[in-house]
Amino acid sequence: MVTSILLVGSLVAGCGGDTAATDRGTSGRAGPANGEDATQVEAYHVRPRSFEDFVEVTGTVEAIHDATLSAQVGGTVVRLEERGTRIASGGLVAQIDSVDARASMVQARAQYELAKDRFQRQEPLYRDSIISALEFQGVRSELTQAKSALIQAKKRLNNTSITAPFSGTVEERFVERGEQISPGQEVARIVDVRPARIEAGIPERYVGEIEKGTPVEARFQSSAIGTVSGSVSFVGSTLDPDSRTFPIEVTLPNTEGTLKPEMVAQLRLRRSVVDNALVIPRVAVLRDEMGTDVYTVRRFSDSLGVVQNQPVELGSQYGPRAVVSSGLNEDDRVIVVGQNNIAEGDTVNVVQLHDRLPGLDNEVVSAGKASAN
Numbered sequence: 001m002v003t004s005i006l007l008v009g010s011l012v013a014g015c016g017g018d019t020a021a022t023d024r025g026t027s028g029r030a031g032p033a034n035g036e037d038a039t040q041v042e043a044y045h046v047r048p049r050s051f052e053d054f055v056e057v058t059g060t061v062e063a064i065h066d067a068t069l070s071a072q073v074g075g076t077v078v079r080l081e082e083r084g085t086r087i088a089s090g091g092l093v094a095q096i097d098s099v100d101a102r103a104s105m106v107q108a109r110a111q112y113e114l115a116k117d118r119f120q121r122q123e124p125l126y127r128d129s130i131i132s133a134l135e136f137q138g139v140r141s142e143l144t145q146a147k148s149a150l151i152q153a154k155k156r157l158n159n160t161s162i163t164a165p166f167s168g169t170v171e172e173r174f175v176e177r178g179e180q181i182s183p184g185q186e187v188a189r190i191v192d193v194r195p196a197r198i199e200a201g202i203p204e205r206y207v208g209e210i211e212k213g214t215p216v217e218a219r220f221q222s223s224a225i226g227t228v229s230g231s232v233s234f235v236g237s238t239l240d241p242d243s244r245t246f247p248i249e250v251t252l253p254n255t256e257g258t259l260k261p262e263m264v265a266q267l268r269l270r271r272s273v274v275d276n277a278l279v280i281p282r283v284a285v286l287r288d289e290m291g292t293d294v295y296t297v298r299r300f301s302d303s304l305g306v307v308q309n310q311p312v313e314l315g316s317q318y319g320p321r322a323v324v325s326s327g328l329n330e331d332d333r334v335i336v337v338g339q340n341n342i343a344e345g346d347t348v349n350v351v352q353l354h355d356r357l358p359g360l361d362n363e364v365v366s367a368g369k370a371s372a373n
Contacts, residue, residue, distance in 0.1 A: 038304060038349040041338035043297055044284065045355050047330060048276040051323050053316045054268045055210065059200030059218070059250065061263040065166045065192035069093060072159040073101065074182045077175055087164045087190065094175075094187050098160040105153035108146070115139075115146035168192035191261070196254040197233070198265050201245030209271050211235055216250045218265040225259065228252050232269065274316065278324045281357055284336045285314065285322060294328070295335040295342060297350060307335070309344040321357065 071094075079095035087093060119139050126136035172189040175181055198218060202210050214232040229252075236247035250267060252259060286293045294312055297305035312327030328334070333353065335342070342348060 038347045039338060039342050040351045041297075041335050041342065041348045042352040042354065043333040043350050044280060044336045044357065045353055046278055046280060046324075046328055046332040046334055047355075049279050051274040051277040051279050051316065051318075051321065053271040053274070053318050055202065055206055055271055057200045057202060057267050057269070059198040059265045059267050061193075061259050061261055061265060062197050062199055063191045063193045063261045064195060064197045064251075065168055066189070066261070067165055067168075067191075068189045069162050069165075069187050071096060071162065071181050071185050071187055072183055073156055075100070075160060075180070077177050077179050077181060077187070080173060080175065080177050080188065081170050083170050083173060085170045087168065087170065089164055089167045091164050092161055093164055093170065093190065094162040096160040096162070096181070098157055101153070101157040101160050105150070105157050108150040108153035112143075112146040112150040115143040119143045162187055164190055166190075166192055193257055193259060193261065194254050196252045196259040196261075198230075198250040198252065198267065200248055200250070200267055201240060201243055202248055202269075204239055204244050204246060206271065207246065210248060210269055215270050217268045218250065218252060219268070220259075220263060220265055222258075222263075228254075228259070272316070274323060277315075278328050278330065279321050279357065280324055280328070280334050281336050282317065282320050282322045284334050284339060285312070286339065295339045295344075296328075297333040297335060297348060303350045305333070305348055305350060307342050307344055307346045307348055 073096060075096040075098075077094060078097050079092070081087060081093050119142075122131060122136055122139045125131045126133070168190040169192070170188055171191040174186040174188060181187065210232060212232055212235055216230050216232060218228045218230060220226065220228070230250050232248050233251040234247075234249035239246050280294065284294050286295070290311075292312055292314055294310050296308050296310045298308045299306045310327055310332075313325040315323035315325040317323070333350070335348070336354065337352075338348070
């Protein structure tokens with residue numbers, strides 16, 4: 001009798017074991033009855049939003065106006081502005097001794113007045129045929145030569161003053177007061193950095209996407225400058241055969257003069273804006289030889305859900321964000337934290353459901369248990 005009871009008990013126990021194995025999920029993992037043993041994850045609530053795509057390149061600051069002024073006449077430098085002096089357009093930068101030039105002009109003017117008086121006295125005589133045409137032609141020629149000499153003398157006198165071709169600051173001095181200089185010798189360099197210009201090269205794959213007027217943000221290493229906004233003022237028509245880039249110029253206001261030539265700037269140019277895009281954090285994307293996937297959470301019950309592997313196609317990507325072209329729908333929940341510790345079919349406990357892109361938006365995200373949809 002005892003033997004029969006033991007045999008029946010063994011059969012009952014064997015049947016109970018088979019029933020437990022059948023109740024396992026399709027992944028071969030037993031789903032917990034509550035969230036105590038479920039893997040804790042965080043998810044992002046997918047909703048349409050605006051997405052901005054950017055190009056980032058490095059550029060160099062240059063002065064829009066930068067000129068080296070040279071002497072056009074020889075002589076002694078009697079005046080030269082100090083470095084750092086701000087000079088208006090047409091203002092005096094340097095002065096060369098003008099005594100000889102002024103004397104030459106006075107002499108040329110006197111010769112011109114004499115030739116002019118002689119011409120005026122001889123002209124009536126020529127009209128009355130008192131003097132020959134040959135004699136009158138000689139008088140006319142003297143007047144022309146005297147006038148030309150006076151013009152040259154005036155120009156030489158004017159050239160003793162070296163003036164600024166534009167408003168700017170004296171950046172360098174190549175000579176000193178009292179120094180004897182020759183025609184063509186460099187005297188000073190004047191620079192205007194208000195506004196400033198940044199030159200950069202854009203990879204050829206972006207041809208047609210960057211155009212004049214494209215908004216630009218320029219970031220500098222100096223904390224005193226930070227980020228400056230501007231726009232593209234020039235787009236080149238040719239490619240550099242070595243770098244395979246086309247040139248652009250960006251104009252920045254620089255009203256305080258804090259931007260200096262040769263400074264390095266990190267430029268961020270907006271390529272496009274996509275409205276109503278499904279954007280997710282790139283950290284949520286899983287890649288393998290089959291393509292790209294994300295883990296989504298299905299069958300919510302309070303904060304519990306079941307993991308589903310969802311293939312997706314990505315569109316534009318910038319920084320930590322990516323646009324999903326296909327594979328997701330509005331209101332899907334994409335796992336953004338803990339996705340490396342789970343597999344399809346696992347039961348997870350969503351401890352936080354983000355309404356904004358975690359770590360990317362300034363808005364506060366939702367905390368606590370997630371609600372079912």
